[in-house]
Amino acid sequence: MIKLTRLDGEAFVLNAELIRYVERRPDTFIxxxxxxxxxxxxxxxxxxxxxxxxxxxxxxxxxxxxQTP
Structure with missing residues (x-):
């Protein structure tokens, strides 16, 4: 899990396993x-x-x- 920030400033956590690709246009799109x-x-x-x-x-x-019994 990675911590990121939406454009409105709200922090959130994203499961990094779900990232397909990342683009810059000029904002960062995941x-x-x-x-x-x-x-x-x-x-x-x-x-x-x-x-x-x-x-x-x-x-x-x-x-x-x-733990072993």
Whole structure:
């Protein structure tokens, strides 16, 4: 999940797994795998950096330990 900001200043959290592509025209448009489009105030580079950082952290998270009876 990545934290972003709508153009009206409202913060929200987006599931980065749903990002299909990001465009700059001049606002930053995020197209999701569902076909929905979201416009955010962050730059295209910032969105990509956050999405990549999310993916990297996701793979480094340790697995929860199972408790044995």
């Amino acid at each position: 197209t999701l795998t569902t076909g929905d489009k979201i416009v955010v105030s962050e730059s295209m580079d910032d969105v990509v950096e956050r999405a990549v950082d999310y993916q990297q952290k996701k793979h480094f998270m340790p697995m929860p330990q199972r």
